Amino acid sequence: MNTVELDGAAISDEQLLQQVVAHDASALQQLYLRHANAVYALANYILRDNAIAEELTQEIFLTVWNKAEQYRAEHARFRTWLLSITRYRAIDQLRQKRRRIQPSLSLDDTSIAEEQAPITEPIDTQRELHLLLRHLPPEQRLAIELCYFEGYTHEEIAAYLHIPLGTLKSRILLGLKKLREIMKEGK
Known part of the structure; x- marks a missing residue:
């Protein structure tokens, strides 16, 4: 479990998240410092795009800020919950990208056929x-x-x-x- 020492007392992710529920921005900042690299790495692994992965990382922590009360400690640890959100959002990004690309493709388009030999x-x-x-x-x-x-x-x-x-x-x-x-x- 991730904890941080503040005034001699260890604070877990779950405790920080409770502070986020109360709109404590410094608690969100601590969670970001602990987990942003893992969120970014997973998003980038799925998306294969640094810029979109960075943007998604920011969106994930905005989601944590807005939906922290939805977290249930009895179902999963905070990090598992956070990475699950990341995985689903990254896959959604891929699906949206695929939907934007597919309508423009045509089987009769010879230039596309040449590019994808x-x-x-x-x-x-x-x-x-x-x-x-x-x-x-x-x-x-x-x-x-x-x-x-x-x-x-x-x-x-x-x-x-x-x-x-x-x-x-x-x-x-x-x-x-x-x-x-x-x-x-x-x-």
């Missing part, structure tokens, strides 16, 4: 594989990256993402299947 060379580097992963839905990409690149077990990932183990396995399986299809199209 199939990959004909063998995939021999992690960089190329990461580029292919960007074609997957965010949920599938995140599951595959946590499993194969970060080395987490299926159980750990399911617990972290707060989803059933079967759902996680389906995401990984569907993501791998889609990657195979993308690679076959390129041959």
